[in-house]
Amino acid sequence: MPEEKPVPRSSRSPAAGIIATTARSVLVTAGVAALANLGRKALTQAPTAMARDWCEGLTREHEATLAAIDKLMATSADHPGSRTMQLNAIKHMIAKHALQEENVIYPMIAREAGDAAGELNKEHGEVKAMLFELTRMDKTDPAFATTLAQLRGALEEHMREEEDVLFPALRERLSDDENRKLTRAMNMAGVMVA
Numbered sequence: 378m379p380e381e382k383p384v385p386r387s388s389r390s391p392a393a394g395i396i397a398t399t400a401r402s403v404l405v406t407a408g409v410a411a412l413a414n415l416g417r418k419a420l421t422q423a424p425t426a427m428a429r430d431w432c433e434g435l436t437r438e439h440e441a442t443l444a445a446i447d448k449l450m451a452t453s454a455d456h457p458g459s460r461t462m463q464l465n466a467i468k469h470m471i472a473k474h475a476l477q478e479e480n481v482i483y484p485m486i487a488r489e490a491g492d493a494a495g496e497l498n499k500e501h502g503e504v505k506a507m508l509f510e511l512t513r514m515d516k517t518d519p520a521f522a523t524t525l526a527q528l529r530g531a532l533e534e535h536m537r538e539e540e541d542v543l544f545p546a547l548r549e550r551l552s553d554d555e556n557r558k559l560t561r562a563m564n565m566a567g568v569m570v571a
């Protein structure tokens with residue numbers, strides 16, 4: 378009985394060729410998407426990644442968020458596409474930031490300082506509602522700028538309370554080791570979403 382030889386590449390069926398080409402193109406597309414995703418991750422995580430502790434990291438994210446909102450406020454109604462893109466980036470920054478606070482920092486505030494966490498979560502809910510309104514709004518509508526200014530005002534007041542009162546008070550109550558652990562836990566929460 379003659380020995381079976383392997384089928385040379387050139388004589389594979391056309392279907393096998395199509396499958397191979399499709400698989401290659403899927404891999405290339407996945408690679409491009411992964412790179413874009415890495416770029417977005419690096420951008421969103423940059424403020425926290427450079428911080429020495431959770432409190433500094435969140436403060437830097439606050440500053441980056443307000444700066445991004447100021448940039449969006451400076452756009453004109455003649456560029457609705459640019460407004461949509463910038464709003465999407467802001468929503469992503471805020472979503473990552475909110476998850477870190479809601480899943481890690483606020484529970485710790487609730488454990489250590491009681492009531493304040495409930496109010497902070499409520500304010501986050503109001504911010505999410507405003508972001509939802511901005512998303513569904515016509516970007517050429519004059520109300521877009523008004524709602525955006527309301528969002529900025531609400532965020533700034535919320536951030537002042539966190540930065541000037543609640544966060545320093547929590548950091549003070551915790552030991553160095555507990556603060557280090559809290560920073561690690563916050564970063565883990567951020568990496569998962571960004």
Ligand SMILES: [Fe+2]
Nearest residue numbers: 435478536539
């Ligand atoms: Fe915050």
